[in-house]
Amino acid sequence: MKYYSIIPSELGEITIQASDKGVTGIWFETFTTKPEELGTRKDDHHVLVEASNQLNAYFAKERQKFDLPLDLKGTEFQKQVWQALTRIPYGETWSYKELAELINRPQAVRAVGTANGKNPISIVVPCHRVIGANGKLTGYAGGVERKEVLLRLEKGK
Template sequence: MNTRYVTFDTALGKMTLQSNDLGLLGAWFETQTTQPKELGEYCETDPILNNAIKQLQEYFSGSRTDFSLPLAAKGTAFQQKVWQALTTIPYGETWSYQDLADAIKNPKAVRAVGLANGKNPISVIVPCHRVIGKNGKLTGYAGGVERKAKLLDLEKME
């Protein structure tokens, strides 16, 4: 299946989006380590990518609190379960890794949940930035902890 990608500027830096015919495969900030080496064909006319850009721009402007995009991230069954649970964290709220493990009904899988969270390929839209340490501290974020803090601050403006 052909993959397509596009880049665009946001308030928090350049993002790369990738899709195929099924949906959005990834959304990465320029410094993220989870971006694949091969992105496919550059395409500014892909409807999935253009819709994702529109929704992300609305999010960054404060006029969107949730996303409605077809998602097609590739990962293990466990990762998929964690990523799906991430989409249920309400805008402006944070969960601990324990909360996330509890949400997938696997309370002892806190470390595995943390690893799956860190491999989330769809930044912002699948809100892994809303997961923080049990003690309330910001923990790692593939896009950088400073960017994570800015995303959480953006959501507090609501």
């Protein structure tokens, strides 16, 4: 069964979705899905409460790492990319090429980019820390403007 909660943030409302195993999704308000796919709203679900607390601490600059159970759904390749994303240090950015090299798939830069774009757990699995090889911000499901704000927050600006 899936549950969800919606919390306010400086970047707009954030929807957090979880199963009894862990967080399954974190999306900004621009994400659209059918309400029946979200599950049951349960603001007091233990995983959702902890995710909310950790996200609030992140936005308050009191947390740099997340310690949440994750229940990722995707292909093995996607999960490998998403796991690699969690290794990008707070306040740093990596290119898609660096990410592809980390998973020992240096020729799979585009596939890594596609998997990165399908990451269902924004912020906690920090796909916002991946930029183009030229140093420019590239697409972000939450919007490039939000990506820029998240990167500035992490760099203390």
